[in-house]
Amino acid sequence: MLHALREGGGGALFLTGDTGLGKTTLLDLAAHRAGPWVKVARARGQAMEVELRLGLAAQALEPLGGLRLGPSAIAAEPAESRVAVWLRARAWLETTASTTPVLLLLDDLHWSDPDSLELIAFLSRRIREVPVGIIAGLRPWPPAARELVDQLVADGTADSVELAPLSRPGAQLMLAELLSRQSEHRVRVDGPDGGDLASRAWTLAGGNPFLIEQLAKIVVSEGGLPEPEGIDLGEFRRVLLLSTFAALPSQAIEYARAASVLGSEFRLALVPPVASLDPEQAADGLEALFGNGLLTETRRGWAAFAHPLVARAVYEDLSPVRRIRLHARAFERLAGLGEVSLAAHHAVAADLVGDPAAIAAVTAAGDASMGAGAVRRAVEHLQAAVELCAGEVPGMLWLRLGEAWLAAGQPAQAAECCRSAASAADLVGAPRVRALRLLARAMAFASDIPSSGRAAEEALEYARASAPETVGSVIVEQVHAVWQSSGPAPASVLIDALYGERELRDAGLRAMRSFVNYYAHADAGALDELSALVGDDTDLNIGEDQNSPFDPTLLYLSIACLSERFDDEERVRGRARERAAARGLIHAQLALDISKVDSLLRQGRLTEARGVLDDCGRVADVVPLMHETIDLSRAALACECGDTGRARALLTAAGTPHLMWMSRVWAAHLEALIRLNDEDTDAASAGYLDLERLIDELGVRDPCVVPWAPFAIRAHLRSDRLEDAERVCGRVEAVMHDLPGMWPRLTASAGRAGLAAARGDRRSALALYTEAVALPVPLPLERARVLLDSGSWLRRVNQPLAAREHLAEALEIAERAGAVGLAARAAAELRVAGGRRRSRREPRGQLTAQETRVASLASQGLTNAEVAHQLSLSVKTIETHLTRIYRKLSVRSKRELRAHLPRPEPADHWSGLG
Known part of the structure; x- marks a missing residue:
């Protein structure tokens, strides 16, 4: 070490x-x-x-x-x-x-x-x-x-x-050293007699060094040791440890007995009242114990037995009745001093069943432990309090124990306690609602979604009748259970049925309704409502309900990411994470980090995503509910990086079945994507057909939620399932005008282009690929895949120059992002097309397609913000592009840029393909 x-x-x-x-x-x-x-x-x-x-x-x-x-x-x-x-x-x-x-x-x-x-x-x-x-x-x-x-x-x-006991030779060496310190002692342990003496000492002591020390004292005082044969060694060792007490006065023995109940080290002031000794008796007893070397002072006001074995022997020598009586006195003394945590131990050891003071002290100790975050100790205290109640357990105590079990990561035990709490006659009103809500949450965590839903329904029914002030939070709990297991459509139906006019003032409920309806109905207005709720001046209680997905900030981040509003998303996430960190909310911090991983993957920032996932992994074991999500995120990253072997292993680690609908969809997408990357196109196509049926069952209308559609189209096209590919294109086209992002338009155009190419319609394929490539989509890897598709098609129809332009840009994007698999496919296609990869330091004056679009708009006098708005990019991204553009063209301003832009290609650049 x-x-x-x-x-x-x-x-x-x-x-x-x-x-x-x-x-x-x-x-x-x-x-x-x-x-x-x-x-x-x-x-x-x-x-x-x-x-x-x-x-x-x-x-x-x-x-x-x-x-x-x-x-x-x-x-x-x-x-x-x-x-x-x-x-x-x-x-x-x-x-x-x-x-x-x-x-x-x-x-x-x-x-x-x-x-x-x-x-x-x-x-x-x-x-x-x-x-x-x-x-x-x-x-x-x-x-x-x-x-x-x-x-x-x-x-x-x-x-x-x-550590093993001393060996026989070791015991002999130790005994020899101890006896050699007694100059008047003449017994040798290195001769025949001494060897026998050492052997007896080793047997009697069981090789324990401390007991050999005690036996050495007997040898000095009595000149020898008894034969071990016929001796009950356990009883002999106990008597050996207690032998020194035999000649002590009674007050010393009573003092030692009381002290042993308090531990091998104890506070001196506590012993007299526990031993029922007056000050003079206690002083005499203490003096005798110190004088005989049975106690030693350890720190001011504290003493300890000469050895823990001595303390244990004294304690075990107590009769059960005396032991219980001493523990009861210790409880009374410590409870009187207000030291409830220490008093609780003695209340349990004294078996003070039915004693209100003992129950109150042990319960208070549990509450104090919960307040300090010591949930394991809280569970032990509160469980002990339940046992002391002897069947007459208050509902609130059951509820506290249930909360402790859930905090300790034991949902099954928590659920049992919550059932007992909810059935207790003395638990009414808001506390009973709280017990039912906790039961719903515990059952969800225990993977029993149906029972979770029933508990939430019971909580809502009771809340409406007896605790109307809790209705909003109960609706969240009930929709939570349905959302997690059954998906957006059932959750949308449920919330519309439960959402009453009286709840309109509840911002959390409004946010939840907007969020659910966005997923179920592609309601673009949800983004505006959530944006207003999480504006810069809003002081949100981030993560107040730790295990609910309906925190307004997390809801906003999810939809902002799908809408490609990455700058706004990052700004809101930064504020939310600062508040969560300041409040010590680990679940909220981890949920925010996982949402960032999703965003980074969509933006092609794979190295950053890996770093965030590594940070998540360092605390994943203390937030077990996030394990599955982290494993699936890692699998998605591995797919983007071309490591299908690792992706498979991570999917296996995530396990099945996936009880949360989002996990089921992601797992199905990744399994089909791995097959597609491995060129097992028929299996990939079949997998995406299964996934499509699952999405219909769940009612997920927005295709951006899990970006499966373009991969499904590719799989169907490569398997000659053109009707299936066309249907997926139609799904995307049906909602793309309702959604704020550009990705659905890119998917639809590229998908239609692939269909046209498969049917031999070159003119339509060219027009659609041209349209797709020109779309300002801030998702570089999605753009690279479309460039690869179009470049591969152009190569196949004998247009190598145009093909090389697209393939080279696809390769550059993939390499910059670290998307190894995509880069390898682009590089292979580029080689076949007779092209070379672009130098990492591009020739001066040569702009990428994206840089050309940025330069064209900037040269018209638009501000960086206006260019960013038109291209749906961030201002920072536009600034980065302009820096590279100025360097390549050797210009210093937008005015100079106008004179240096390359002349645009004629409209019929690819007209020969007709």
Whole structure:
């Protein structure tokens, strides 16, 4: 581990073994060996502090400086707060380690709180490439830490070393060293008698170094050890650990018993009331324990047993009745001090079933943990509170536990709790609506869409009758379930049926209705309404409902992308992401990033899309609901880059069946596209026929949602299914005038051109390809594919000069974008056409077709904004084009540009093709 830190890498190493085998000694050795060139932080789990949320992690990280693991100042959803803490810790560690390697040494990890364990697991999976090391020691019990370690080792993200007891020779060496310190002792352990003595010590102690120390004391005092034969070794070891207490006064024994309930390390002030000792008795007992070396002072006001084995032996020696009584006293004392998290543990250990104070304290501890984002601890507390209620569980407690389970990523358990909450007689009004809404969401996450829909319907029926103020949010929940599973058409029918006049003032509902109707009816007015809702001056509650797709900003971004308004989309997304980051909303940030990937892919910015997807991948495991979307986005990127093998693997990783309709459509499109790229055209055509039927079933009218249509047309044409290709062209033409973007027009013109070419109608094919190539479409890869289609056709009809122009531009676009597969096809066609690829540094004076269009408009005196508007491009893109145009033509202004433009080609440039 230390070598890895020196080399700039990191990792996690776990030392596992029972008490007394040397885990702490090894951590001491690691700290010593690290030296001054490593920043070392140490922390130790405590049984008494196991209830403190993020206690171990904060103890390890916060003393290094500059990091606080508590929730952010702006309140977020519990699940969001939890993940935000993880990301903040990771980013801080990476920044700190960029100047000095960091080594975290964690002792007694088995006493960690569960949220610290989750954070340690999160970090362990992400430190291989940075100089951050984690070395932790733990026992097999309690089992939570050991189970986590086993999982990390199985995943290949951590290493584990199992510490074994001392061997027989090792025990002999240790015993010899211990006895040699007693100068008056004459028993040798290196002779025959001593070998037998060492063997007995090894057997009696089970190879445990601490117990061998205790046996050495017996040898010194009594001159020998009993024969192991016939001895109950477990009982012997327990008696051995407790033997020192036998001669102590009763107040010392009572003090030790109370202390053992509080943990191997404990606060001195807590012990007297738990032990029911007055101050004088407590002082006498404490003095006796310290005097006999059974306790040691660890820090101001704190003490610890000489060894955790001693503390465990004292605790296990308590009768069940005495143990429960001591835990009950500990609960009373800690609850009286307001330390509900610590008191909760003792309330459960004391089995205070039906005790209102205990139930209230454990519930409060759960609420406090949820508020801090420590959802695993919240689940444990709230589950314990339910058990203490002994069947008389309040509905609100069931609801709180359901929220905790859902925040912890366990929707099935959340659903069970929500059902219990909704059926509780004492849960009425808005809280009952909340339980039904949560049930609908949990069932959706558990992939039971029908049950989710029924819960949403029940919530709406109840809300209309008993909690009308909640109707708007319930409509969102119900339409959400239908939208996710059944598609735009059923969701549109449902929202029109539910949307009443009283909801017209609800901006979120208006946004949702516009969005659904855009998908179902190609309603271009939706973009204007959503644009007004997310204008520059609007302070949106981005991601307030974390798992709903109907956030106004995300809805706007989706439609703006389909409408090719990329500049507006990027501006709104930037503002939305800043707010989401400031509020610690991880789900919202990830959803915004995924929407950006879709936009970048459409714009041919593949390298940027890969970078955003890599960032998404770093947090994907903490937002499990996004796994499928991320895998499908990666598959789409792999297709664009020509890596069909990786695309197939990613589709497999995304899994089936896809319960969200958008995932089903994307998966079907990508599967057919992979076959098309592999020249399996008949299978691709059949796949697109299946996809078309699915789209009709879902009621997706806008063909831009998933850009399947041009690929379907190509597949049908190559399989001689001209009627199918014509039908797809007709689908696009039926809506293209209702849609604001240029892509549908490009698809229709290019598709009709392909049909004309397949039927031998050269004049029509030429006119349609010319029309398609001239369209100002801000989607470079779509333009490149049309150029490739037209160039390939021109080559086949013996027009190599025109073919080479189109093929060279297609190749240039594909290479610039990194679309390897498309570039390879364009390069192959260009070679057959007898052309050469353009130099990356184009000859001075030679403009691309797009640059010619920009130059022509600019030379007429139009502003950059006016040129951008006419060509449906961004102003920044126009500025980039003009910079290249000025450089190629050696001009400095639009006025000079007019005199240097190449003379336009005559109208019958390709007239010989008739």
